[in-house]
Amino acid sequence: MVDVSQAPLILITGGSRGVGAATARLAAAKGYDVAISYVSNEPAALAVAADIEAMGRKALAVRADSANPDQVADLFTAIDRRFGRLDVLVNNAGVLATQSRLEDLSLERMQRIFAVNAIGPMLCAQQAVKRMAYRHNGAGGVVINISSASARLGSPNEYVDYAASKGALETFTIGFAKEVAREGIRVNCVRPGHIYTDMHASGGEPGRVDRVKDSIPMGRGGQPEEVAQAILWLASAEASFVTGTFLDVTGGK
DSSP: OOOTTSOOEEEETTTTSHHHHHHHHHHHHTTOEEEEEESSOHHHHHHHHHHHHHTTOOEEEEEOOTTOHHHHHHHHHHHHHHTSOOOEEEEOOOOOOOOOOGGGOOHHHHHHHHIIIIIHHHHHHHHHHHHHOGGGTOOOEEEEEEOOTHHHHOOTTTOHHHHHHHHHHHHHHHHHHHHHGGGTEEEEEEEEOSBOSTHHHHTTOTTHHHHHGGGSTTSSOBOHHHHHHHHHHHHSGGGTTOOSOEEEESTTO
16 A cells, blocks of 8 residues: 555656646645656756755656657656655646648658657556556546647647647546546546747747737736646645546636
């Protein structure tokens, strides 16, 4: 059984930058020990881990591609060794490619985006449920999937493949939440809108949030910390009767 005297452990995939890094830092401030995964930017991941430790919490940064089942398994094994528990999984890792119309998308691009954004969270959730579910002698837990407002809006002329992958993630959220609701696991989804992160540079337009902010009812883009607050609320006991739901952090769009 989990030692309740220990700090709760949160795993955030894609935790080296943007929303993931903001969530890691806020989680530490709220008393969590924090594990993050990253794919390539080790210095950024280690900087986040250092910030967590500076707050008096334990940190673990593991290189792992969430679309690779062997690397996912190794990630969770590393968490088992270091912490021996898992309380919250935040499926935050995601990829975006250069803005493009559908007819110009390559098969390789579409496969990679779905592998990371839709299949990756399912692989991580498989590992999490084996550690959290009552029927596996777990103490329960929380899974939070990070989608995007694009799942509702479709991202025409820019990222229809990304939007479609997030739509798949949302359908997975609904089914998985129902599957494990009586096993002590709550599953929810956060939909960020236009947030100031480095991700837009991956799409070829670093200034995208400023370009579109006038279309947002609140008239501004969001900050990663604002998304992190929503994630940590869903992770908390304050959301104890909330599962299978979606929380938009979009400024009203």
